[in-house]
Amino acid sequence: MSATFTVGLLLLLSLVGYVMGRSRAVTVAGGSIATLHSVPNYYGSYVALWAGLPALVLMLFWMALRGPVMDWLVLDGLSQQQIQGWAQVMLPPNDLQNLLSNIADETAALTETHRQLLLINIKNLAGGQALYVNPAVVESIQPAADHLRNLRNLSDWTLFGAVAAISGGALAFCWARISPTFRARNNVERVVTWLLILCSTIAVFTTIGIVLSLLFESIRFFTKVPLTEFLFGLHWSPQTAIRADQVGSSGSFGAIPLFTGTLLIAFIAMVVAAPVGLMSAIYLSEYAPRRVRSLVKPVLEILAGVPTVVYGFFAILTVAPFIRDLGAVFGIPISSQSALAAGVVMGVMIVPFVSSLADDVINAVPQSLRDGSLGLGATKSETIKQVVIPAALPGIVGALLLAVSRAIGETMIVVMAAGLQAYLTLNPLESVTTVTVQIKSILVGDQEFDSAKTLSVFALGLMLFIVTLVLNVVALRIVQKYREKYD
Amino acid sequence: MDTTTLTKNMEAVSTQPVKVCARDVKVFYGAKRALHGVNVDVYQNEVLALIGPSGCGKSTFLRTLNRMNDTIDICRVEGKILLDGEDIYDPKLDVVQLRARVGMVFQKPNPFPKSIYDNITYGPKLHGLATRKDEFDEIVERSLKRAGLWNEVKDRLQEPGTGLSGGQQQRLCIARAVAVSPEVILMxxxxxxxxxxxTAHIEELIDELRESFTIAIVTHNMQQAARVSQRTAFFHLGDLVEVGNTEEIFTNPRDERTQGYITGRYG
Amino acid sequence: MTEIAEPMQAAAPVSASFHTGNAAMKRLRSRYAAERRFKIYGILAISFACIMLVILLFTLLKGGVSAFWQTEMRLEVTLDAAIIDPQGTGNPADWDRGALQTLANNAIYKEFPEVEGRVEKRDLRGLISPVAGVFISKILDKDPSLVGQTVQVWIPTSDGVNQILKGGIDRTLPEAQRPISDKQLAWVDKMEASGHLKTAFNSTFFTSSDSNYPELAGLFGAAIGTLLTMSVTLLVSLPVGVAAAVYLEEFAPKNKLTDLIEVNINNLAAVPSIVFGLLGLAVFLNFFGMPRSAPLVGGLVLGLLVMPTIIIASRAALKGVPPSIREAALGMGASRLQAITHHVLPLAMPGIMTGTIIGMAHAVGETAPLLMIGMNAFVTQAPTSLFDSSSVLPVQIFIWADKPERGFVELTSAAILVLLAFLITMNGAAIWLRKKFERRW
Known part of the structure; x- marks a missing residue:
């Protein structure tokens, strides 16, 4: 019994509700539809909505909560012997020692990491993917896997039953309420309006979701690594020892090299994108003959539509080797993952963005100002430089801030073209790494649950979110104020 | 266009030399003809008023006099316009220089989003009329005094020009035009x-400016034309109907269209 | 008219105007020089953008077009029944498919009977694909009766041979810098001279999924993944986005809350995409326990990502419908919702569709958030449901771009060409829609 069946049932009942509601409306009208308060379709929609929605809400809640609840139930059902049996195979000696002493103390036995590992084993076994499970532990956790399978079955059947009951009940109740004086349209419209409101708040919930998830995990990170070390530390190497007995690296999480790397690449990108983007916007809106404009605009649109992964490939395939070879000609050693290459390509990516924003801003400058300047005998470029640009300055600044925010948050180009090692340097010819590169490289690959390394990603994400949010809010505010000025 | 009428009008000229001379000026917007061949002279140190109902082509004509119509892609001008005997549509003639000599004040006050001081010095800086700070100060003071704005703004020259009231803004725009020392001012x-x-302020100002400049002014307001101008030209549907001494036009128009307009039968 | 034109009064003496003086003329010249310079900067900027696009497309075309072709070698393969079907059941399910590679290898040994020795033989079979058995297996699936016969089969060459023959690698390079040795090159030349080699359309590229071998790697799995993911994205973002736009534009009172929502949507449109990936990881995977790498999760994340774009575009489209339409409908006794669903929305539809297509085109090319939720899995089978592990086109490009083999460089470029063609088609459709339904009120 999968969720698909339940969804299917729900759709079916809604459809049936629509047909039944509509036909009952026609029946109670007794041949003259005009006596009905609303047209029959509304009675159908009324029944269908109420047959579908409450059950759907129930189903979504159920699906959202059943995972954590079942995890808890399954682990709770494991005996100490079973946990020990599993741990003896899967855990390194030190951790096992801790676990055994924990069990003896009757404190929480498993750490978060081990809990996740155990759960994955159980789930794989229950899901029929026994080949991913160490055969030596199968015996210990087989009962838990069976338990989980039973729970899943139970959950699915209960859900199916509950959905059928609620949906069917609502259908019958609403169907019975239909009478010629019943205000079906008002009822339907009220529900639809609430749905619209709900949809418009999803954006807010998305933001809340982002903030909460980043904040929650970041706080866990900051319990392991002090905030000051993260914000002001000069050394970043997140490799923590996976096992306590492992020799070597203990991670350090000073994010300053990441911030400087990010800003360096964003700066190079803006050095390319700001003049090129602004000048092309100016040329297109003030000088270009119509034919040129109709030719160049699509070029910029295509550049804007090229996925960033393509720019990344372009950087490693063409631009980085070119820059390196160019340096070799002059006897300058340039890293093949230089900040310069990544920055230049990112600049090319941002050019159309700057250009289209600047184009809007420049076009918003009233023609009367241009006329005033031209009427005094200014040349076109004098008018642009001394009247149009100063008048458009707030808008241009806003556009550039948005572009900076974009450059800081860009991922694929730097993932492919920039380095992984966090060197603290401002030399554009050397390799630097960025916040987004670190997020990607830590998360993609083997993850350790609950380690400072994995959690650091969320702290980095939070920084990224805060910085871009501030930039965006300021930029949008400036642009909006500017628009109002000339509207 | 009735030649005899024009000739008669031309008889009633002042003793001043001709500053601007338009001959058979036609203007096209794409395929549409906006002016059907206009002949008119503007004499030095006079105020010529251009009147007529909306869409009659008076603004279009005014804008041909300093080639502001060049900024409109689809606009084309035929005929001859001479400034001091020089054809301003001659390809060799420089439009930037022309506009320095023929200044313009627009319908809507359009001060630049800069300080009052910078608004005035904008033109002189472009044309290199001054180089030193004290020279600029002097230009600013002189121009603002001429525009009758000096006393109102002398203590806040560094404040933005856009913060002034509408009338002050327009006088600032006039001061801005005057600061370039043009020969002709189009309004x-x-x-x-x-x-x-x-409005009364500006009208007074126009009368004073006449001593140093040649002025052509488009107006909707017939009283205004009567008050500020020495001669008046009446436009109708892209034709120059008649031109003559203002007093004569308003008291004794020769064309019945003119009569109809000034008596308010249409407009 | 002449009588007036001629007796023009003597022009006033050219005044001592500053503007006509020599100094002014000189100044004017330098001002015009500045004007020209400024214009040239503009042209340079435009040219820079255009040249970059040309270089980008040129590199991709140069590197990618050849991937649509694959060199193949004609071999006489003896499909020995004793080897293929050791149990003799005749049931394809019991065949030893691993042995097919040996048969292909045997076939090339037969072409060069003079080659002896383990190392020599290894070099020799290095001419054909190390996964040639898979291709023979496909042939057998089509016609199982071939077992026991000797057939002529076109088998893809190895990556090195493929690149040399297509010119992707210069054959005049020193031996050490080439993927194949001088001896192998001589064998290839011999085969080519005897007509055993041909270049055929690389249909594998469009029909198979990811593989470690370039000659066996294709886009099909990733394309299906993209299709599934985009379906989810569209189903999530379009209805919700349009509903949100309708509420905000048509119903919402102007108050603090709606202001907040509005600011929120504008900001969300500018949040880095990787942050959406982190959201997906923390909420969908870790909290709700949804499967990793699944199109369902990818679709949800991208749905949230493009929703702001769709809301903004839909609001602009709704704003473009004149109020008179609403008033007319309300005046006829329609409710507000009826006025909107019957009259306003249909009129706003072209604008909404244009915005949606542009948003979807953006989502199709999005990579970073999908990496966060594990959609970079190595998937050799096309996904069959929303819960299967899957890849998508841009992620496939990312994976291939990381691989060192020359064949994958070529495949990456080719995959990008396919993706770009797809995106340009989508954007073209958006422009077409906008042009066709553009309406001035």
Whole structure:
């Protein structure tokens, strides 16, 4: 019994509700539809909505909560012997020692990491993917896997039953309420309006979701690594020892090299994108003959539509080797993952963005100002430089801030073209790494649950979110104020 | 266009030399003809008013005099316009220089989003009329005094020009035009966006400016034309109907269209 | 008219105007020089953008077009029944498919009977694909009766041979810098001279999924993944986005809350995409326990990502419908919702569709958030449901771009060409829609 069946049932009942509601409306009208308060379709929609929605809400809640609840139930059902049996195979000696002493103390036995590992084993076994499970532990956790399978079955059947009951009940109740004086349209419209409101708040919930998830995990990170070390530390190497007995690296999480790397690449990108983007916007809106404009605009649109992964490939395939070879000609050693290459390509990516924003801003400058300047005998470029640009300055600044925010948050180009090692340097010819590169490289690959390394990603994400949010809010505010000025 | 009428009008000229001379000026917007061949002279140190109902082509004509129509892609001008005997549509003639000699004040006050001081010095800086700070100070003071704005703004020259009232803004625009020391000033309904008091200020100002400049002014307001101008030209549907001494036009128009317009039968 | 034109009064003496003086003329010249310079900067900027696009497309075309072709070698393969079907059941399910590679290898040994020795033989079979058995297996699936016969089969060459023959690698390079040795090159030349080699359309590229071998790697799995993911994205973002736009534009009172929502949507449109990936990881995977790498999760994340774009575009489209339409409908006794669903929305539809297509085109090319939720899995089978592990086109490009083999460089470029063609088609459709339904009120 999968969720698909339940969804299917729900759709079916809604459809049936629509047909039944509509036909009952026609029946109670007794041949003259005009006596009905609303047209029959509304009675159908009324029944269908109420047959579908409450059950759907129930189903979504159920699906959202059943995972954590079942995890808890399954682990709770494991005996100490079973946990020990599993741990003896899967855990390194030190951790096992801790676990055994924990069990003896009757404190929480498993750490978060081990809990996740155990759960994955159980789930794989229950899901029929026994080949991913160490055969030596199968015996210990087989009962838990069976338990989980039973729970899943139970959950699915209960859900199916509950959905059928609620949906069917609502259908019958609403169907019975239909009478010629019943205000079906008002009822339907009220529900639809609430749905619209709900949809418009999803954006807010998305933001809340982002903030909460980043904040929650970041706080866990900051319990392991002090905030000051993260914000002001000069050394970043997140490799923590996976096992306590492992020799070597203990991670350090000073994010300053990441911030400087990010800003360096964003700066190079803006050095390319700001003049090129602004000048092309100016040329297109003030000088270009119509034919040129109709030719160049699509070029910029295509550049804007090229996925960033393509720019990344372009950087490693063409631009980085070119820059390196160019340096070799002059006897300058340039890293093949230089900040310069990544920055230049990112600049090319941002050019159309700057250009289209600047184009809007420049076009918003009233023609009367241009006329005033031209009427005094200014040349076109004098008018642009001394009247149009100063008048458009707030808008241009806003556009550039948005572009900076974009450059800081860009991922694929730097993932492919920039380095992984966090060197603290401002030399554009050397390799630097960025916040987004670190997020990607830590998360993609083997993850350790609950380690400072994995959690650091969320702290980095939070920084990224805060910085871009501030930039965006300021930029949008400036642009909006500017628009109002000339509207 | 009735040649005899024109010739008769031309007889009633002042003793001043001709500053601007338009001959058979036709203007096209794409395929549409906006002016059907206009002949008119503007004499030195006079105020010529251009009147007529909306869409009659008076603003279009005014804008041909300093080639502001060049900024409109689809606009084409035929005929001859001479400034001091020099054809301003001669390809060899420089439009930037022309506009320095023939200044313009627009319908809506359009001060630049800069300080009052910078608004005035904008033109002189472009044309290199001054180099030193004290020279600029002097130009600013002289221009603002001429525009009758000096006393109102002398203590806040560094404040933005856009913060002034509408009438003050328009006088600032006039001061800005005067600062370039043009020979001719074109005014395109300079008072249409202003209240009566501000309008009175500007009208007074125009009368004073006549001593140093040649002025052509487009106006909707016939009283204004009567008050400020020495001669008046009446436009109708892209034709120049008649031109003559203002007094004569208003008291004894020769064309019945003119009569109809000034008596308010249409407009 | 002449009588007036001629007796023009003597022009006033050219005044001592500053503007006509020599100094002014000189100044004017330098001002015009500045004007020209400024214009040239503009042209340079435009040219820079255009040249970059040309270089980008040129590199991709140069590197990618050849991937649509694959060199193949004609071999006489003896499909020995004793080897293929050791149990003799005749049931394809019991065949030893691993042995097919040996048969292909045997076939090339037969072409060069003079080659002896383990190392020599290894070099020799290095001419054909190390996964040639898979291709023979496909042939057998089509016609199982071939077992026991000797057939002529076109088998893809190895990556090195493929590149040399297509010119992707210069054959005049020193031996050490080439993927194949001088001896192998001589064998290849011999085969080519005897007509055993041909270049055929690389249909594998469009029909198979990811593989470690370039000659066996294709886009099909990733394309299906993209299709599934985009379906989810569209189903999530379009209805919700349009509903949100309708509420905000048509119903919402102007108050603090709606202001907040509005600011929120504008900001969300500018949040880095990787942050959406982190959201997906923390909420969908870790909290709700949804499967990793699944199109369902990818679709949800991208749905949230493009929703702001769709809301903004839909609001602009709704704003473009004149109020008179609403008033007319309300005046006829329609409710507000009826006025909107019957009249306003249909009129706003072209604008909404244009915005949606542009948003979807953006989502199709999005990579970073999908990496966060594990959609970079190595998937050799096309996904069959929303819960299967899957890849998508841009992620496939990312994976291939990381691989060192020359064949994958070529495949990456080719995959990008396919993706770009797809995106340009989508954007073209958006422009077409906008042009066709553009309406001036």
């Amino acid at each position: 395109d309904e300079p008072c249409s966006a202003l209240d009566p008091i501000a």
